[in-house]
Amino acid sequence: METIHVLKIGGNIIDDPAALSAFLSDFAKISGPKVLIHGGGKLATQLSRQLGIEPQMVDGRRITDEATLDIVTMVYGGLINKKIVAQLQAKGCNAIGLTGADAGFIQAHQRRNAAIDYGFVGDIDQVDATFLLQLLEQGITPVLAPLTHNGAGQLLNTNADSVASQTAVALARSRKVTFFYCFEKKGLLQDVNDDHSCVPQVKLADIERLKADGIVSGGMLPKVDNIAGALQQGVEKVILCHAQDVLSIIGGNSNFGTRFSV
Amino acid sequence: METIHVLKIGGNIIDDPAALSAFLSDFAKISGPKVLIHGGGKLATQLSRQLGIEPQMVDGRRITDEATLDIVTMVYGGLINKKIVAQLQAKGCNAIGLTGADAGFIQAHQRRNAAIDYGFVGDIDQVDATFLLQLLEQGITPVLAPLTHNGAGQLLNTNADSVASQTAVALARSRKVTFFYCFEKKGLLQDVNDDHSCVPQVKLADIERLKADGIVSGGMLPKVDNIAGALQQGVEKVILCHAQDVLSIIGGNSNFGTRFSV
Numbered sequence: 001m002e003t004i005h006v007l008k009i010g011g012n013i014i015d016d017p018a019a020l021s022a023f024l025s026d027f028a029k030i031s032g033p034k035v036l037i038h039g040g041g042k043l044a045t046q047l048s049r050q051l052g053i054e055p056q057m058v059d060g061r062r063i064t065d066e067a068t069l070d071i072v073t074m075v076y077g078g079l080i081n082k083k084i085v086a087q088l089q090a091k092g093c094n095a096i097g098l099t100g101a102d103a104g105f106i107q108a109h110q111r112r113n114a115a116i117d118y119g120f121v122g123d124i125d126q127v128d129a130t131f132l133l134q135l136l137e138q139g140i141t142p143v144l145a146p147l148t149h150n151g152a153g154q155l156l157n158t159n160a161d162s163v164a165s166q167t168a169v170a171l172a173r174s175r176k177v178t179f180f181y182c183f184e185k186k187g188l189l190q191d192v193n194d195d196h197s198c199v200p201q202v203k204l205a206d207i208e209r210l211k212a213d214g215i216v217s218g219g220m221l222p223k224v225d226n227i228a229g230a231l232q233q234g235v236e237k238v239i240l241c242h243a244q245d246v247l248s249i250i251g252g253n254s255n256f257g258t259r260f261s262v
Numbered sequence: 263m264e265t266i267h268v269l270k271i272g273g274n275i276i277d278d279p280a281a282l283s284a285f286l287s288d289f290a291k292i293s294g295p296k297v298l299i300h301g302g303g304k305l306a307t308q309l310s311r312q313l314g315i316e317p318q319m320v321d322g323r324r325i326t327d328e329a330t331l332d333i334v335t336m337v338y339g340g341l342i343n344k345k346i347v348a349q350l351q352a353k354g355c356n357a358i359g360l361t362g363a364d365a366g367f368i369q370a371h372q373r374r375n376a377a378i379d380y381g382f383v384g385d386i387d388q389v390d391a392t393f394l395l396q397l398l399e400q401g402i403t404p405v406l407a408p409l410t411h412n413g414a415g416q417l418l419n420t421n422a423d424s425v426a427s428q429t430a431v432a433l434a435r436s437r438k439v440t441f442f443y444c445f446e447k448k449g450l451l452q453d454v455n456d457d458h459s460c461v462p463q464v465k466l467a468d469i470e471r472l473k474a475d476g477i478v479s480g481g482m483l484p485k486v487d488n489i490a491g492a493l494q495q496g497v498e499k500v501i502l503c504h505a506q507d508v509l510s511i512i513g514g515n516s517n518f519g520t521r522f523s524v
Contacts, residue, residue: 050313070341078340079332082409082417086363090415096365101348102358103402131402138396140365147344153352155344 002032003176008164012184013243014041014080026247028091033136037144039160044075064119064157072157081145095141100148101155103131108148108156122148122156127170165230172234179235182243187258190215202260204231227260237261264294265438270426274446275505276303276342288509290353295398299406301422306337326381326419334419343407357403362410363417365393370410370418384410384418389432427492434496441497444505449520464522466493489522499523
């Protein structure tokens with residue numbers, strides 16, 4: 001089997017229908033086996049507020065009480081996931097929408113934290129790639145919502161970056177995987193205010209120096225740690241980029257995107 | 263492959279967490295390949311009202327404007343579907359939640375009606391059983407939400423009875439199928455006020471006489487027409503019953519449920 005492309009998109013694309021449609025057109029054109037993971041965007045927060053539930057965030061993570069779990073299950077697992085699937089079907093990509101509970105392929109446990117009760121938030125124990133590989137071999141493209149389950153009947157709200165990187169790692173145990181980690185910038189920037197200052201290549205061994213130099217700092221720290229983890233666990237290449245540049249990066253354009261490798 | 267059991271459950275079970283949990287325990291115990299189709303229940307109506315959208319119904323069918331489509335996509339495709347999947351996983355049944363857009367297996371078109379604009383309501387053109395059969399052969403149990411798509415990117419709210427019967431028909435083209443059509447009564451009753459007056463057996467040829475005698479009337483008419491259509495299109499047996507009696511009917515108890523056959 002060819003290299004599997006695993007792509008993660010976040011709120012900056014999901015919250016913008018025109019950008020999402022353009023991205024899905026590009027995604028449908030990627031040849032070979034591929035997997036899309038989407039985050040949540042602002043819709044869950046909007047729906048929460050409409051229902052009179054003020055969202056509570058700690059360090060960028062949503063505190064997920066039972067009412068909030070219902071909301072993210074509706075928004076991530078229903079609305080966003082199925083709209084993406086229907087659009088991909090129209091663009092010639094045979095997509096299937098899944099949470100980690102479907103076919104039981106992501107087992108997680110509820111986060112235990114002495115200081116903060118995150119509620120129904122899941123940390124991933126295991127991604128079973130077998131089922132995803134069967135779908136890919138049938139030409140079907142999994143579209144994953146950031147929800148998992150604990151195997152005892154409980155759905156769990158789960159960080160989309162973790163779902164994406166751990167899915168990439170699980171697939172990398174038996175296949176070559178390139179993981180496109182899409183976000184709101186063009187890549188890892190030397191100068192955060194200059195989109196043309198992308199660092200084209202980063203080796204795993206360079207990461208500590210980049211942190212020391214301050215090029216990796218703030219919100220980039222957890223992203224780069226996530227990327228380092230994926231590389232250490234067998235993902236061949238991780239490309240940090242903007243979703244709109246994915247196709248041109250695959251086509252060989254090295255002006256945008258940062259290519260991380262071992 | 264053994265006979266495929268296709269079961270449809272409605273609002274009376276979905277809206278009652280204890281009844282749903284009991285039913286899912288029973289469902290998990292059915293051996294061999296099986297498919298579950300769930301309706302919507304009252305949750306979509308409740309969420310609509312909470313969001314200030316007064317639901318509009320014509321002849322028991324929901325008028326589905328864009329906001330309402332988002333609501334049913336969230337509630338049917340997200341909340342109800344994924345909660346059922348997570349519960350079945352905990353009960354040892356390897357469930358996967360799907361809409362007709364997933365893997366594109368139910369193609370529909372938006373209903374055209376000169377008198378009433380139903381909005382984003384779908385009538386089914388085709389159920390492709392191939393994908394469902396592949397899942398069943400892998401020991402995976404599809405759980406279907408009553409949503410389809412038109413192949414051009416539009417999700418469509420679709421009658422759960424139609425999704426169930428047309429899925430049963432599609433599977434019956436290559437396998438023996440028994441379709442359990444579960445509702446709030448014990449079966450087709452001679453006396454609508456006496457749960458112990460189930461008609462045990464009905465042949466397709468008897469249906470017109472039962473209509474003439476008034477035993478099939480009112481809300482039973484569309485159900486029995488749906489059943490007749492399934493039998494005419496190759497489903498071997500349709501059992502109209504209460505969800506709580508499914509296991510005992512499979513076990514041979516003939517006191518409850520009405521068995522329809524050609």
